[in-house]
Amino acid sequence: MDYHPIKKPNVKNMKVKPNLIKRTGGKGNAVWDGIQQELSWLPGGTLNMAHECIDRHAEGAGKDRKALLWEGKEGEKETYTFGQLKEESNKFANVLKELGIKKGDRVFMFMERVPELYIAIFGALKLGAVVGPLFSAFGPDPVKDRLFDSGARILLTQPALRRRIADILPDLPELEHIIVVNKNNRDPDPFVKGDLNYDDLMKRATSELEIARTSMYDYSVMHYTSGTTGKPKGAAHCHFAVVQQYATGKWVLDFHKDDLYWCTADPGWVTGTSYGMFAPWSNGVTQLIYEGGFKASMWYELIQRYKVTVWYSAPTAIRMLMKAGEDIPARYDLSSLRHINSVGEPLNPEAIVWGLKVFNQAIHDNWWQTETGAILIANIPAMDVRPGSMGRPIPGIEAAIISDSFDKLPPGKEGNLAIRPGWPSMFRTYWKNAEMYNSRFRKGWYITGDRARMDEDGYFWFVGRTDDVINSAGHLVGPFEVESVLIEHPAVVEAGVIGKPDPIAMEVVKAFVALRDGYEPTEELRRDIMAFARKKLAAAVAPREIDFIPSLPKTRSGKIMRRLLKARELGLPEGDTSTLEED
Ligand code: ATP
Ligand code: MG
Numbered sequence: 091m092d093y094h095p096i097k098k099p100n101v102k103n104m105k106v107k108p109n110l111i112k113r114t115g116g117k118g119n120a121v122w123d124g125i126q127q128e129l130s131w132l133p134g135g136t137l138n139m140a141h142e143c144i145d146r147h148a149e150g151a152g153k154d155r156k157a158l159l160w161e162g163k164e165g166e167k168e169t170y171t172f173g174q175l176k177e178e179s180n181k182f183a184n185v186l187k188e189l190g191i192k193k194g195d196r197v198f199m200f201m202e203r204v205p206e207l208y209i210a211i212f213g214a215l216k217l218g219a220v221v222g223p224l225f226s227a228f229g230p231d232p233v234k235d236r237l238f239d240s241g242a243r244i245l246l247t248q249p250a251l252r253r254r255i256a257d258i259l260p261d262l263p264e265l266e267h268i269i270v271v272n273k274n275n276r277d278p279d280p281f282v283k284g285d286l287n288y289d290d291l292m293k294r295a296t297s298e299l300e301i302a303r304t305s306m307y308d309y310s311v312m313h314y315t316s317g318t319t320g321k322p323k324g325a326a327h328c329h330f331a332v333v334q335q336y337a338t339g340k341w342v343l344d345f346h347k348d349d350l351y352w353c354t355a356d357p358g359w360v361t362g363t364s365y366g367m368f369a370p371w372s373n374g375v376t377q378l379i380y381e382g383g384f385k386a387s388m389w390y391e392l393i394q395r396y397k398v399t400v401w402y403s404a405p406t407a408i409r410m411l412m413k414a415g416e417d418i419p420a421r422y423d424l425s426s427l428r429h430i431n432s433v434g435e436p437l438n439p440e441a442i443v444w445g446l447k448v449f450n451q452a453i454h455d456n457w458w459q460t461e462t463g464a465i466l467i468a469n470i471p472a473m474d475v476r477p478g479s480m481g482r483p484i485p486g487i488e489a490a491i492i493s494d495s496f497d498k499l500p501p502g503k504e505g506n507l508a509i510r511p512g513w514p515s516m517f518r519t520y521w522k523n524a525e526m527y528n529s530r531f532r533k534g535w536y537i538t539g540d541r542a543r544m545d546e547d548g549y550f551w552f553v554g555r556t557d558d559v560i561n562s563a564g565h566l567v568g569p570f571e572v573e574s575v576l577i578e579h580p581a582v583v584e585a586g587v588i589g590k591p592d593p594i595a596m597e598v599v600k601a602f603v604a605l606r607d608g609y610e611p612t613e614e615l616r617r618d619i620m621a622f623a624r625k626k627l628a629a630a631v632a633p634r635e636i637d638f639i640p641s642l643p644k645t646r647s648g649k650i651m652r653r654l655l656k657a658r659e660l661g662l663p664e665g666d667t668s669t670l671e672e673d
Contacts, residue, residue: 121486182213193218225358324521406648463515
């Protein structure tokens with residue numbers, strides 16, 4: 091075991107201290123040792139994600155290959171080759187350099203999905219800055235918390251977003267410059283005095299740049315977690331993460347050079363960077379970036395028009411497509427799709443059945459977290475999908491189910507999902523909270539906070555978040571199992587299950603369900619759903635109570651917030667709701 095988390099919190103100056111980070115993952119693991127040879131690296135064994143994703147293609151045969159096909163929300167279209175992305179990101183790096191940005195400084199983006207966001211992220215990485223993309227639907231408070239916590243020196247944003255957060259800007263003592271992108275001159279009154287105009291800065295910048303010789307353990311990207319179980323935590327990753335993002339792009343997403351890939355996640359969440367930038371581009375793959383939001387018909391149209399071959403989405407989006415019905419997809423040619431993947435929440439077996447009907451193929455679930463930086467457990471294309479299972483650990487990853495005293499449990503037993511630390515894309519700290527970071531590592535394991543079980547064949551089955559598991563008369567009930575059965579009922583489109591305190595059983599299972607369009611919330615339907623669940627689940631596991639609600643409370647990354655359902659049910663304080671999606 092050659093891993094130790096950072097021992098001494100260094101809260102005052104969180105700039106990189108490689109000597110504090112025990113070097114792991116790169117040595118002694120044949121899988122990672124092998125795959126990292128496929129990347130180019132920089133002189134002296136240094137590594138920079140931007141070089142691996144952009145420049146190594148731009149400087150070789152990939153120069154004129156398309157990297158990014160952008161479709162704006164007003165129907166605008168732009169294309170960037172790897173060569174162009176290199177030039178533009180070099181320019182942005184020079185813009186930041188002129189502004190005094192150095193290695194380790196935090197550069198944050200509060201942007202819609204426009205090409206300038208992607209250019210800026212790679213530009214900042216080229217300098218060795220730590221990037222923090224924020225989801226554009228955030229209100230002022232979550233933006234303030236994150237900019238304050240990270241001590242960002244630069245904020246890149248757009249006029250309407252800047253107006254939204256105007257009031258919080260004076261409360262950010264470390265923020266020095268605001269750079270504003272007025273995309274395609276969409277905004278008639280874009281700039282506030284003192285702001286910098288992105289277009290002007292870029293016009294003046296040169297595209298000559300030497301990429302910073304970052305160490306593989308220098309911080310690169312930080313993401314705040316989704317806030318599903320509590321206050322979001324700032325997980326920081328290092329440049330070495332690209333090794334695993336590259337590998338999983340090949341193994342799990344099955345990237346080939348001629349693929350047209352679409353990741354529906356926003357870069358404000360880890361899936362939108364790890365798999366909306368680093369995995370596809372380190373593999374030299376062309377990707378579609380769509381600025382607009384969710385609309386079932388538009389999504390199907392994009393797949394048809396761009397001939398998307400590999401698609402990465404999330405259960406919440408899949409449930410929304412399911413809700414929209416099967417008539418819409420029948421109007422589109424979706425035959426270009428070769429491989430569909432899902433992450434973020436458990437993928438209900440019902441969604442896989444639906445995928446087989448609509449796309450004529452299984453949706454492949456995979457599991458990972460903001461903290462893990464890349465996929466760790468997956469249904470890879472070569473495996474038989476077992477509906478309801480997250481798949482098996484990818485090569486190089488040791489996953490296990492361990493007891494509450496951190497000992498390994500045999501197959502079939504439910505317990506804590508744990509990972510042997512040291513994988514390349516592992517987070518290296520919670521920003522300004524090294525203590526909490528250290529607490530996640532116990533007896534040689536990283537404790538994920540999820541509960542699961544492993545079957546005899548090594549497939550992992552998600553049970554629930556540790557906090558969400560219900561103890562009903564001595565039975566441990568995972569909400570996922572109950573929710574999956576509920577959504578098999580034809581009237582139910584979404585379900586959230588909690589444990590409600592009970593004097594006799596300790597907790598009883600209570601479900602909140604949202605109905606498919608066309609169904610009315612009647613007493614008769616309630617009884618019917620209850621009977622349906624009882625038939626499929628053991629009596630102790632089936633919900634005792636069912637409430638109808640129009641939609642379930644979700645994080646802005648689309649996860650059901652069971653803790654909020656519970657707090658509301660019990661009349662308790664709601665806790666941190668900074669990532670709660672508004673209706
Ligand atoms: P917070 O840590 O702030 O409470 P969060 O855990 O939802 O929020 P993320 O890092 O975005 O933040 O999500 C990771 C979590 O999402 C996992 O720990 C797991 O609970 C859930 N998850 C992700 N993929 C899957 C999957 N395929 N099956 C089941 N659960 C998944
Ligand atoms: Mg989490």
